[in-house]
Amino acid sequence: MIEERGSFRDPAGKIFYLNKKVFRKISADGQERINFLSKNNLLKESIDKKFLIPTKKITDNHEYNFSKDDVIFEHERIPYISYPYEWSFSQLKSAALHHLNFHLFLLENNATLIDASAYNIQFLGAKPIFIDFLSIKEYEEGEFWNGHKQFCENFLNPLILKSKKGISFNNWFKGNLEGIHTSDLNSLLSIFDKFSYNIFVQVYLLNKLDENAKSKKDLKIKKNKKNFPKKNFIAMLFQLKKFIFSLKDKKKITIWDDYSQNNTYKNDEEIKKIQCVEKFCNYNKFQKLADIGCNNGLYSQLALKNNCKYVVGFDFDINAIDQAFQKSYSNNLNFLPLFFDASNPSSNIGWSESERAGFIKRGKFDAIIALAFEHHLAIAKNIPLEEVINWLMRLAPKGLIEFVPKNDETVQKMLELKGDIFKDYNIDNFEKFIKKNGKILDKSTISASGRTIYEYQR
Amino acid sequence: MNKVFLIILIFIVLNPSFAYAYLDPGTGSIILQAIIGVIAASLTAISIYWEKFKSIISKIFMRDKKQENKDKSKIDD
Numbered sequence: 001m002i003e004e005r006g007s008f009r010d011p012a013g014k015i016f017y018l019n020k021k022v023f024r025k026i027s028a029d030g031q032e033r034i035n036f037l038s039k040n041n042l043l044k045e046s047i048d049k050k051f052l053i054p055t056k057k058i059t060d061n062h063e064y065n066f067s068k069d070d071v072i073f074e075h076e077r078i079p080y081i082s083y084p085y086e087w088s089f090s091q092l093k094s095a096a097l098h099h100l101n102f103h104l105f106l107l108e109n110n111a112t113l114i115d116a117s118a119y120n121i122q123f124l125g126a127k128p129i130f131i132d133f134l135s136i137k138e139y140e141e142g143e144f145w146n147g148h149k150q151f152c153e154n155f156l157n158p159l160i161l162k163s164k165k166g167i168s169f170n171n172w173f174k175g176n177l178e179g180i181h182t183s184d185l186n187s188l189l190s191i192f193d194k195f196s197y198n199i200f201v202q203v204y205l206l207n208k209l210d211e212n213a214k215s216k217k218d219l220k221i222k223k224n225k226k227n228f229p230k231k232n233f234i235a236m237l238f239q240l241k242k243f244i245f246s247l248k249d250k251k252k253i254t255i256w257d258d259y260s261q262n263n264t265y266k267n268d269e270e271i272k273k274i275q276c277v278e279k280f281c282n283y284n285k286f287q288k289l290a291d292i293g294c295n296n297g298l299y300s301q302l303a304l305k306n307n308c309k310y311v312v313g314f315d316f317d318i319n320a321i322d323q324a325f326q327k328s329y330s331n332n333l334n335f336l337p338l339f340f341d342a343s344n345p346s347s348n349i350g351w352s353e354s355e356r357a358g359f360i361k362r363g364k365f366d367a368i369i370a371l372a373f374e375h376h377l378a379i380a381k382n383i384p385l386e387e388v389i390n391w392l393m394r395l396a397p398k399g400l401i402e403f404v405p406k407n408d409e410t411v412q413k414m415l416e417l418k419g420d421i422f423k424d425y426n427i428d429n430f431e432k433f434i435k436k437n438g439k440i441l442d443k444s445t446i447s448a449s450g451r452t453i454y455e456y457q458r
Numbered sequence: 459m460n461k462v463f464l465i466i467l468i469f470i471v472l473n474p475s476f477a478y479a480y481l482d483p484g485t486g487s488i489i490l491q492a493i494i495g496v497i498a499a500s501l502t503a504i505s506i507y508w509e510k511f512k513s514i515i516s517k518i519f520m521r522d523k524k525q526e527n528k529d530k531s532k533i534d535d
Contacts, residue, residue: 235502239502
């Protein structure tokens with residue numbers, strides 16, 4: 001039994017893993033919420049409407065050796081857990097809208113959410129889904145939205161930051177797991193940005209009120225004051241929904257923008273590459289594949305068409321990830337693209353350095369494909385070739401890795417400014433390093449410059 | 459509308475006796491909800507009436523247009 005390190009904040013229940021399944025043990029604190037959900041059939045309705053991850057109560061505790069008095073639920077397993085700092089603008093926006101839609105649905109059914117954590121939203125392919133049913137409780141007339149501040153920091157502020165200033169929220173969010181503080185965003189926004197009604201109230205005014213409240217330490221306390229009419233609550237959520245829906249991504253040109261159009265491949269190279277991926281995927285029929293350096297997801301989609309069940313794509317280019325997400329969302333694909341800097345991947349962070357698991361800890365893949373990728377680490381980032389191969393082969397027992405030789409146009413461009421300081425960067429060493437970790441099952445040269453795709457097995 | 463909003467705003471921001479249940483970093487959020495909840499509800503109500511008004515106008519306009527078309531076809535006959 002493995003305990004989920006990220007589920008300690010709410011004493012109402014704990015997540016744990018057993019036999020590759022996900023369970024949630026409900027404590028005495030959470031029983032009231034469970035009773036409410038069961039009484040109103042809300043759990044089933046939320047699942048049927050695809051707001052909530054499929055969840056069922058374990059009726060036979062004996063089957064799993066659980067104590068007979070324990071109240072345990074089983075959740076459908078998410079193929080790959082991701083965090084908001086790995087999402088693109090469109091991903092965070094779709095998660096925010098899902099959160100608001102779910103909350104509006106709950107309010108209609110006399111329920112509400114106790115928090116607004118972006119970590120409670122996960123993706124099944126490109127579709128957002130709410131995972132924490134213990135966040136749902138019975139609505140009490142007049143109560144305030146307790147998760148409002150958290151919603152602003154986790155969803156609204158990062159979206160405004162990207163939309164108005166063109167600043168990606170990802171690295172900031174990774175540095176502060178609570179998201180982006182309203183006071184920080186307020187300092188960054190110009191007076192013109194604050195002319196928008198929603199930005200004025202949700203950023204400027206909220207910050208002002210917060211500062212004001214903090215400075216008045218001798219204020220009288222009125223406990224349990226509940227005077228926020230439900231219609232106002234609903235209207236506020238609608239306003240936020242409308243505003244977030246209208247926010248557009250302010251994109252900056254990234255290095256690999258339109259890479260698939262502008263790259264230096266010849267058509268026949270691409271055909272050979274496609275054939276390699278098709279053969280590899282069709283033969284192995286992988287459950288979960290990682291596409292390292294997925295760009296806009298061309299080969300991820302190809303893998304899905306060739307008997308791969310689920311693909312997680314990783315790329316450093318946030319615009320390419322956004323494009324890939326939109327494609328996956330509109331075609332309802334089992335493809336989850338994520339922002340990822342291979343030279344600084346998500347590490348174990350948060351409380352006790354374990355609250356949010358790092359890339360390696362979460363990434364149990366059946367296979368990887370890393371096409372036109374290794375030179376971005378070995379040449380552009382000066383990471384020794386052997387370490388790049390070791391790292392890639394550690395990710396999955398099988399995979400395809402493309403070697404890009406020095407005389408290739410792309411590498412030549414990289415070397416132009418740097419100078420050639422990479423003495424051990426050659427195909428012989430590449431093969432030698434693969435053989436140190438496993439064996440080479442196949443290799444195909446796909447270009448005149450000598451680009452070669454290796455199939456390895458660990 | 460904007461002036462009323464501004465007056466309420468100044469009053470709330472500057473009023474020293476404004477007090478709430480607890481003084482944690484979320485206090486500002488609760489006060490904000492009390493203010494903008496009312497505004498949001500009013501805006502929703504206004505937009506509902508506005509939509510109704512627009513549909514009435516468009517119905518009248520469409521009726522006029524239909525009538526015009528009918529008259530036109532009669533002339534053509």
